[in-house]
Amino acid sequence: KNEVEQSPQNLTAQEGEFITINCSYSVGISALHWLQQHPGGGIVSLFMLSSGKKKHGRLIATINIQEKHSSLHITASHPRDSAVYICAVKGGYGNKLVFGAGTILRVKS
Amino acid sequence: DAGVIQSPRHEVTEMGQEVTLRCKPISGHDYLFWYRQTMMRGLELLIYFNNNVPIDDSGMPEDRFSAKMPNASFSTLKIQPSEPRDSAVYFCASSAARTTSTDTQYFGPGTRLTVL
Numbered sequence: 001k002n003e004v005e006q007s008p009q010n011l012t013a014q015e016g017e018f019i020t021i022n023c024s025y026s027v028g029i030s031a032l033h034w035l036q037q038h039p040g041g042g043i044v045s046l047f048m049l050s051s052g053k054k055k056h057g058r059l060i061a062t063i064n065i066q067e068k069h070s071s072l073h074i075t076a077s078h079p080r081d082s083a084v085y086i087c088a089v090k091g092g093y094g095n096k097l098v099f100g101a102g103t104i105l106r107v108k109s
Numbered sequence: 110d111a112g113v114i115q116s117p118r119h120e121v122t123e124m125g126q127e128v129t130l131r132c133k134p135i136s137g138h139d140y141l142f143w144y145r146q147t148m149m150r151g152l153e154l155l156i157y158f159n160n161n162v163p164i165d166d167s168g169m170p171e172d173r174f175s176a177k178m179p180n181a182s183f184s185t186l187k188i189q190p191s192e193p194r195d196s197a198v199y200f201c202a203s204s205a206a207r208t209t210s211t212d213t214q215y216f217g218p219g220t221r222l223t224v225l
Binding site: 033035041042043044045048086088096097098099100101102 | 142151152153154157165168198200202213214215216218219221
């Protein structure tokens with residue numbers, strides 16, 4: 001069993017839909033990151049969470065430490081949101097990140 | 110700031126050759142990370158440095174891989190000899206952690222390595 005599990009693996013949505021991507025982890029952590037990898041390959045850090053909720057534009061990330069679960073929500077999705085979204089955790093493993101397999105999101109116009 | 114700089118962006122080499130990947134972290138960042146990304150295994154941490162000192166190299170696959178950070182503005186990842194299974198995208202990232210739980214890592218554009 002992977003230490004970081006993401007679901008779904010693939011997601012296709014229509015423009016405007018509300019999207020949720022989930023991340024579960026199996027050990028105690030000090031922080032959880034959500035990353036976005038563009039089709040060209042570049043990786044951008046979206047959020048870093050240790051508790052509660054963060055919002056940036058149309059993106060919202062939540063974390064439940066007790067349930068070892070985080071969600072990334074995208075409101076009013078747009079084709080430019082099409083990317084791979086990666087969850088990564090830190091804390092049970094020193095200062096290094098352990099990554100989920102990623103969720104491939106495609107938003108159709 | 111220019112962000113994390115990696116070179117080369119693409120490298121094609123033949124099996125058995127030495128490959129050197131280069132990274133310049135963001136100025137002032139005291140952590141540097143090397144990652145590898147493949148279709149089969151996703152993103153994996155290879156090694157990370159703090160203040161130029163290797164802290165954890167448990168992700169380095171074998172002795173053919175070595176990494177150095179001679180100063181705060183430069184790091185190399187070397188593969189010698191290279192093998193086709195080393196083909197992957199190699200990312201460098203840096204962060205300026207005031208505490209280990211609050212940093213954000215900034216990724217470079219990656220080096221796409223193909224070993225024939």
